[in-house]
Amino acid sequence: MNVKLTGIAIAALAAALALACWPAADTANPDGAAAVAAGAASASQGRSLAAYFSIDAAPVPGAPPVAVTLVQRLERLAASGKPEDAYAAYQLLDDCIAFGQEGRLPALEFELGREMTAEEKAAQQQLCAGMTQRQRDERLAYLATAARAGVPGAATLFLSEGPFGDRSALRNRPDDPLVQEWKRQAIAQLTAQADEAELSSVSTLMMAYLRDGEVVRKDAPQAYGYLLALRMVYDDILAPGTTNPYQDEYWHWLQNELTPEQQAAAALKAQAIAAKFRQHAGRPAQG
Template structure:
């Protein structure tokens, strides 16, 4: 069953992904290292509270690799393991970022500020120091051309297995890593097919109640050229709160005053439809998370 301890990780990853198309660099530290334990206390929901990841609980940490394992060894170890596949993809992405930018983000803090019924989310990035860069250069030293070309197979495998956060990476990376393709090559048949496939993946995952997909709803649709209105935003936020509250009764993502604000901008019919859709999504999540095969292990929680 998906646990609240992964909420910080998912929200951090989604925010970082959404910022890519605004020109902000991607989180270059492998997301598996950011998977965190989080129970949102009342104090963390107050004005100006900064949410920081706590240590992962024993037995529930996402799989990690020993320090300075080469990227090619990570790829080989990832065979058949979707979470390690996502970790390997992100390590390759770190290597390519370092090649191109000569620097990378080493750590991040997610800051949520609520004021006047609204919510602002800031991703505070901290650059890696020279010691960390040298370690990464050693890990990336053996990166082959084949691995560079095939890296999206690792990501697609993680997406197919619903690894938390993989869908965000897939969509905001763009067709085969070309972030500009949706804008500059919109008529390219390959881009059209990729967009169709990405939309289907997103919509199917939302319908099945995968939390990261639900939280991606409006931002990912916008990235894929589908503009969301107030009813869609209301539905997304309501469905997110339903799932998060079921994981931990004291947790919410969106404040009630924000939800109330959306209801004032939509019709009664739009509100009823959005609430019905949010409930369907929540029930889909509930059915998956309570299915006989569901366990508390991270890989089964996707």
């Protein structure tokens, strides 16, 4: 659990869930269809390079685009007071760090399905050139705000960042009260989100409880409960004939570690999570 998850992992999961759960446009209700289309467009723009340079910039025919600085972008996001915008501020700064290390944005390229152009790289370089150490540190506060508020994906990234951005603290200072409190907070946030069927949290907890780690001890009943929840959800969303990666064929060894009573309790927990997922997705409940 001491390897930082990349934005690509979160993006991949979000893309899969979006395909499965995005409400279909209501052709009998043009306003509803327009709202769905607008939502999809805004979701895409939220992580695009174009969005970084167009906030509050009224287009003027024939005029060059007005560049919005990193400070202006962060001030705008912070001023809204919305946890989703706090998460966007974290992503913005984390993108700048990633770009400084790699000269590209792997998560953005994943979403675009292509490599960044030279123009896009130049724009990102211009945006991030003035990033300060204080801003680098503040990104963790933005992430903490989003995780506490239950923004999807934030709890998983909060865990992957490690205590106060120092993942080595889990190994080097395990008895530090601040580190122990951080671990309790990280697991509590993930558990709350998993109970709401936020699948990145469900998957993260399943993997965490499979073995002794730096954050939690092995807990086979917990791991199996989250595994069953993922199996039930993926049974719902996978296309017919697609192999469910969480079926017993691959995980029978984990089931065999549990007593019948523990298996029954895990099944009840999984059913509750799967029911919550169906509720969020607008799918019919299963009897």
